[in-house]
Amino acid sequence: MLFTVKDVARLAGASKTTVSRVMNKNPKVKFETKTRVLQAVKELGYSPNSIARALRTKKSDVVGVIIPRGVEYVFSDPFFPEIIKGITSVLNLHNLNLHLIMSNSESEQREIYSGLLRSRRIDGVILICSRFDDKQYILKLRKVPLPCVLISRFPLEKINYVGCDNKQGAYNAVEHLINLGHRRVGFISGSFDFIGGVDRFEGYKIALKKHNLEYDNELVAKGDWTREGGYQAMCELLNGVKVPTAVFAANDQMAVGAVKAIKEKGLQISKDIAIVGFSDTQFASYVEPPLTTVREPTYEEGTLAAEMLVKLINGQEVKPPQVILPTKLIIRESCGYNVKKMAKVVIKQ
Amino acid sequence: MLFTVKDVARLAGASKTTVSRVMNKNPKVKFETKTRVLQAVKELGYSPNSIARALRTKKSDVVGVIIPRGVEYVFSDPFFPEIIKGITSVLNLHNLNLHLIMSNSESEQREIYSGLLRSRRIDGVILICSRFDDKQYILKLRKVPLPCVLISRFPLEKINYVGCDNKQGAYNAVEHLINLGHRRVGFISGSFDFIGGVDRFEGYKIALKKHNLEYDNELVAKGDWTREGGYQAMCELLNGVKVPTAVFAANDQMAVGAVKAIKEKGLQISKDIAIVGFSDTQFASYVEPPLTTVREPTYEEGTLAAEMLVKLINGQEVKPPQVILPTKLIIRESCGYNVKKMAKVVIKQ
DNA sequence: TTGTAGGCGTTATCAG
C-alpha cells in the first residue's frame, strides 16, 4: 500500500537515483525520463518517506515552537492563536512543519529541552515569550547548536529575537494619562519573571520621570496578569493612602479586573478613575467602557520570527538580529478628559 | 559533538545492541553492564536519534493536530489554547510529540493532506472541529490508514470522535428562554459548514417543537460566527416583521454583536430582549450585561481525544468510539424574568 | 546475557 523509490524506479524503468533526482527537482534529468518518473509517481501515489530523508540529509524540515508553561495563561486571548497563525503562514510557505512544544510543568520543560533538542527532530526553535528563567535553556540551545529565535526581547548577547516595544508602549500609555492631566498615575504590574513585565514597568517609571512626577510605591500594586490579580491589585490601590486618578495596567486582563473593582466601589471608569491596558486583546473593545489600550502587532511578531528562523536554518545572515516592533495606543473610552474635576472627586475610602 | 550508539558502545566497552537495549529499557541486560552503559551515556550526553529510530521502527511518536482553515477564527477566544492544552497534557504523559498543522487556505489544506499523511511523519491525527467538507480528507486518512480522532461529532460510520452536545446545549438554552415566558424566540445561526452549526440549529428547532411553538423563518437570521455577523443578523431581526423577545445566538461572539445592535436601537438587554450565547468564551462574563451562555468542556475534549488517539495508535480498542460531553447552561444577566411585561414593550420598529 | 549482521528508505558520491 505504501510505495518507495524502489517501486517507482521499477515502474518507470529508471534507477532509484534518478527517481530521487526527480523528486528533488534536480535539473540534470532528461525531460523524457522525468516525465516517465512523474507518471509512475502519480500512478502509485508515491510520496517520499520524510523520515528516511531526514536521516540521510540531517534536516527534518521541522521547526519547534516552544510555549513555556504559563504563557498561554498570561496571554490567554488572541495572542496565542495569532502568533501561531503568523508563524505557520511563513512555515507553510517554506514547506516546513511545526512541532508545538508546550510543557505543563517545570520538570516537563526540563526534560523536553534535554531530550528533544538532541534528538535531531527539529532544525530550529522559536521560543515564545521567554522568561528570565529561560536563560539556561537558551544557552543549551546554543551548545547543541540549534538555531533559535525568541519572541520577546531577551537580555543576552548575540541572540535573535522579535518583540514589541513594551517599554515605549507603556511609556505612551502613561504619557497619555499624564497629558490628560493626571498626576497620580497608578500602575498594576504583572509578574516580573516575564521580560515584558519588567519592560512595561520601566516604561511607566520613565514616563513619570520625563514629566517630573515622582515615582511612588504607594501607587503601584503587583498583579499576576490575571483578571483576579488585577482586581485584587486595584482594591489595594483603592484602599491605599493615595488613590490614583488613573491606572495603567500591564495587560488587558488585569485592566478588566481593575475596572470591576472600581465599579464595585461605586466609582465610575473614566469619570472617576481612568484605565489603560496593554495588548488590545479581543475583549478590550467589548468591555464597558471599551478599553483604551496599547496594541501589540502579534501576528507580525510571528511572521518575522519565523522568517528569521528560516534564514538561520538556511545559514543565511539575519540582517538585524534583533527587531522591536512598535506598538500603538488605541484610544477608546476608559480615560476621561475632565481630569481637574476628577482629581477632586476621588477621595480616600 | 553529537554522539551515536557506536560512541557509547565503544566508551562502555559493549556492543551497539546492548546500548540499544539499555536505552529501550530491555530487562535482559546484566545490571553491571547497564550501569556501565548508562555511565557512558551520561558522560557523552547521548540521546538517541529519534529520526533513525523512527525509520527503523516505523513509528515517529508524533501526533498531528489539524486545525482546518477558519477554525481559529470561529473559536477565536479560549477554545484553541484550551483544547491544545488538553491534548498536550496527555501527549506529554506518553512522550508523544505534537505536530501542529494549520492551513491558511483550501489549497494548502489539500496539499497538506496528500503529502504529509503519506510521509510517515505522524502516527495519528486529531482533527479539530471538522466541517462537512472534511469528509474527503477523513476518507483519505482511512485509506492510508492512519488512526484519527475528531473533535466534534461527524456523521460517518465507524469513526472516532469527541464532541460536546451541541444539540442538547442549544435545546437547553432555548428552553430556558421559553421557560422564562418567551414565545417569540429568535435564532442567530452560524454558518452551516461546521457540524456544530447545524446541530445548534437543530437544538433550537427541537426546543420550539417540544414547547408547541411554531418554527418561524422570520425569527431566524444567518450569521457567520463573527461579532459583525451577529450584529448584522440582529439588525435584520430588529427590522423584521416579528421582533423576537429573546434570541439564542449560536456562539458568544455573535451574541455580543447582537447585544450591540440591540443597544443601538435604544432597547435594553434582558429587559427588552433576552440573549443567550454558546461556548462561554472568556469575554462572555466581561460584557455588559454578563452573558447567559452554554458552557462547553473544551479542555476535556482535548484530553479525551488525545487519550483515544493514543489507544488507537497502540492498537488498543477504544471503548465508546464516540463520546459526546454534556454542556452546562451558565445563567448570568442577559435574560430577564419579567417577560410578560416585556412582550408588550417590544414593538416593531 | 551478549554480539553480529542486515535493513528501514533515502540521498550523496563517484564512476560511467
Next chain:
DNA sequence: CTGATAACGCCTACAA
C-alpha cells in the same frame, strides 16, 4: 545525463 553503491543511526532477528 544515468546508475551502482554506500551510508545516515537505529533496532531486531538470530546466533553464540
